[in-house]
Amino acid sequence: MGDESESDDDFKEEHPRLYPLLVILGCVAFIAPLLVYCFWIGEANLWVILGAFGAFIVGIGLFNIVGAILRQYLGHIVTLGCFLLGGVMIWVSLLLI
Numbered sequence: 001m002g003d004e005s006e007s008d009d010d011f012k013e014e015h016p017r018l019y020p021l022l023v024i025l026g027c028v029a030f031i032a033p034l035l036v037y038c039f040w041i042g043e044a045n046l047w048v049i050l051g052a053f054g055a056f057i058v059g060i061g062l063f064n065i066v067g068a069i070l071r072q073y074l075g076h077i078v079t080l081g082c083f084l085l086g087g088v089m090i091w092v093s094l095l096l097i
Contacts, residue, residue, distance in 0.1 A: 011070050022069055029062035037090065047096040054089025057082050 012019045037055035041048050061082030064074050073079075 008070055008072065022066060026063050026066040029066050030059040033058040033062065033086070041097065043097070045097065047093045051090045051093030051097075054086040054091075054093065057086035057089065059086075061086065 033055040034052060037051055038048075041051065061079045064079045064082065067073055
């Protein structure tokens with residue numbers, strides 16, 4: 001396995017137009033679950049904070065999938081763990097709101 005920054009630079013050189021789009025996609029994948037959760041709930045209490053953290057963790061899992069395209073994938077365990085942990089946190093917060 002090579003250095004992650006080298007794979008990022010290699011991808012950037014191979015795909016100069018696609019790279020900025022993937023960076024934008026990564027940012028959207030990272031923040032979208034949090035925004036959707038916050039707009040969907042629309043109220044403020046302590047359980048919403050738990051769900052917001054869960055949505056943030058799901059965003060980390062989604063960003064990891066985009067990172068796989070850039071050869072910076074952290075692995076299946078991290079991705080599935082983020083989806084499971086984030087999903088449970090969102091589910092608990094929705095039950096307790």
